[in-house]
């Protein structure tokens with residue numbers, strides 16, 4: 001029957017147009033619902049003669065089955081589409097490269113400290129570490145620094161609460177206290193050895209091995225601008241023996257600078273200066289003859305011949321022992337080596353800056 005075929009075709013077309021399950025159920029009602037077209041046709045049979053009722057009923061049933069089949073097919077198709085969409089939305093691209101653990105690297109100042117230790121190590125220097133919270137004695141007094149020295153003032157030194165003259169009461173303003181700490185230990189160790197060997201004659205003539213040490217570390221001063229940070233680094237150097245002179249200082253430091261900057265194109269200048277713990281004292285300046293820094297004298301360290309009072313505070317006889325000391329700034333050396341113009345970059349922790357030194 002033509003009218004039935006039309007209804008089936010209409011239903012199929014309408015189901016195709018439904019894009020969601022809810023849409024589809026609404027459309028279904030137009031055909032199979034209480035007042036849907038098929039239902040209406042069933043009702044319309046009431047007026048037919050009995051013979052026609054049979055054939056009409058069977059035909060309507062076939063049409064209804066065809067519509068139900070189309071409905072179910074569309075239901076499955078929509079459910080499948082929904083599943084596909086969901087899978088797509090939650091898709092994992094397993095071919096994407098994994099999130100890598102970032103590759104770390106040493107801080108530029110650490111690189112410099114490693115270099116300094118390696119170079120001085122090759123010249124027979126030990127490396128010593130000491131406390132950053134220091135006492136007045138080691139930081140100033142033992143280093144021949146007078147009571148009224150300006151460095152002791154609150155303007156330069158961070159004092160901590162609760163300290164006394166001999167107990168830690170300040171943040172060390174330089175690594176120079178390590179001269180005293182290390183020398184005292186060195187002398188003690190030597191004396192113990194001498195006592196231990198007192199009976200083994202000749203084995204130990206009592207000649208103390210030379211003190212040859214560097215002491216790198218953090219230091220603190222009340223200071224902050226593009227070239228000063230309240231926390232900065234220093235590296236102390238000390239060489240004391242019976243026959244160590246300024247000539248050795250000049251040789252050692254020149255050798256160090258040339259190794260550190262990987263250049264023989266540089267000269268050193270020892271500029272007379274003053275430090276309480278050395279006499280005579282000198283600032284060490286370097287000058288490159290080529291490269292971006294050529295022609296400028298750059299200050300890299302303080303130095304001098306260790307003052308007799310300091311030798312005495314090490315527990316040694318200044319009539320017999322003599323030597324030199326120096327204190328340099330690894331931060332400054334790092335800036336010169338890499339062409340960095342603001343010290344604060346080292347301590348800001350900006351990965352973009354730091355990763356350049358990997």
Ligand code: DAH
Nearest residue numbers: 174176302303304325326327
């Ligand atoms: N401690 C000095 C400072 O912080 C640097 C220094 C100068 C260290 C001369 C020395 C030295 O060992 O001999 O400015």
